[in-house]
Amino acid sequence: MTLTLHESHDILGSKKRTSLVAAAASAQPTVYLIRHGEKPDSGDGLSAEGQQRAQCLRSVFGASSAYSIGHIMAQTPKSDGSRQRPYDTVAPLASDLGLTVDITCDRDDSDCVKDVVDGYQGSGNILICWEHDALHDIVKTLGDDDAPDYPDNSFNLIWTDPYPYSQITSTISEDCPGLDD
Template identity: 65%
Template sequence: MQLSSALFFASLAATLVAAAEKPTVYLIRHGEKPEDDDVTGLSMEGEQRAQCLRDVFGASSQYNIGYILAQTPKDNGKRSRPYLTVKPLADDLGLTVDTSCDRDDAKCVKDAVKDYDGEGNILICWQHGELSSLAEKLGADDVDDYPSDSYDLIWTQPYPYKEITSVTSENCPGLDN
């Protein structure tokens, strides 16, 4: 009987350690866009945000980012803002931005999160209108839409991804209040 209790507790401890090692997901919106919607890329403010994220999520931050996911850019430059927003950070961290998931493919994002087995947490940068769909596909219920007039919010969705546990600001100087 004592041996089976010891095995039970060892198994329970291993399960808890495995759960503790699952990454937290951070969801952010791409940087600011130019006034002219027909222009691709980031505005000057968006470029500033991309540079600020190097400090916000960088190696000396509390976020411990080990994997970055941004929606697939189109060949004509459309939908490139998420990638452009996180590329400087990825370069600093020595990471490649995974752009294998289309903007409207929340299942692909869920699979990428599930399949990630590296060290560190996950940063997802996406078009704001799809962020709630991503959070819900990961497992959260009734997620509010990302506000269309905000570019600075960080949604924190820890394992087992059942809820957004906090919403904070990137606090980029000169961009966020």
């Protein structure tokens, strides 16, 4: 079979478009979701254990890790100091990675989180640190109709939600020494 120059160009163009679409799909970030660090018995902020966890995350998700974090999100803190724990949990890591923590989305606005994830154009993956009760809603809004509930008594789980964000594919421990032994 002999192709004309025009037919050959159409086939190559089609293959190139298919390759570009496949590359774009593979370029979608993986979303990692974690709960904020441990909290004190009363009041806002992190407990000593929560501060220890925030320091540990510097190693877990740091530049030499396989997570390749390029964007970090935490819910918007309130001006009275409440809802500050997620930000405080990831701030040391963000500093190490030279990133600014994205706090544009309110705790209960999972649509906002989805918009940020869908609009992300940077390199690397996305780390989301939130209150555990809202993680279910975020995962569901991203596309997982069977989104799990984050356990009330855990602070150490990492959920992995790869593109197209339709299922948590793994749940592993952060393995922070002295906290997750």
